[in-house]
Amino acid sequence: MHGFCGVWGTLAAGLFFAADPFNWDRIGVQALGSAAAFAWAFPMALMLYLLLAKTVGLRTSTQDEQRGLDYAEHAEVGYPEFNQALTYDRHELTRRA
Numbered sequence: 001m002h003g004f005c006g007v008w009g010t011l012a013a014g015l016f017f018a019a020d021p022f023n024w025d026r027i028g029v030q031a032l033g034s035a036a037a038f039a040w041a042f043p044m045a046l047m048l049y050l051l052l053a054k055t056v057g058l059r060t061s062t063q064d065e066q067r068g069l070d071y072a073e074h075a076e077v078g079y080p081e082f083n084q085a086l087t088y089d090r091h092e093l094t095r096r097a
Contacts, residue, residue, distance in 0.1 A: 007034045 014030035015022060052058060059065075060072060070078030 003038070006037075010034045010037075 010030050010033060011027060014027040017023065017026055020026065049058075060069065064072035068078055070076055
């Protein structure tokens with residue numbers, strides 16, 4: 001979404017330039033700028049993603065997923081009407097059996 005809208009906004013600035021609309025030279029410069037931004041941002045974001053995935057990880061614990069991140073990160077319930085005793089711990093289930 002952000003990439004598509006960013007490219008459209010950049011191209012639209014060249015398309016609808018008030019002094020000289022639909023100038024293909026200006027649109028080409030804008031397209032080159034979009035391509036340069038993509039060529040820099042995509043590899044940097046990919047490297048950061050891989051670095052995070054290999055070091056700290058990208059997932060929360062199963063219990064935090066079940067409770068919801070509102071509770072895990074802020075110690076409060078985001079949707080109290082849906083918060084019923086649905087979460088469990090693996091060890092708790094084996095103790096009950």
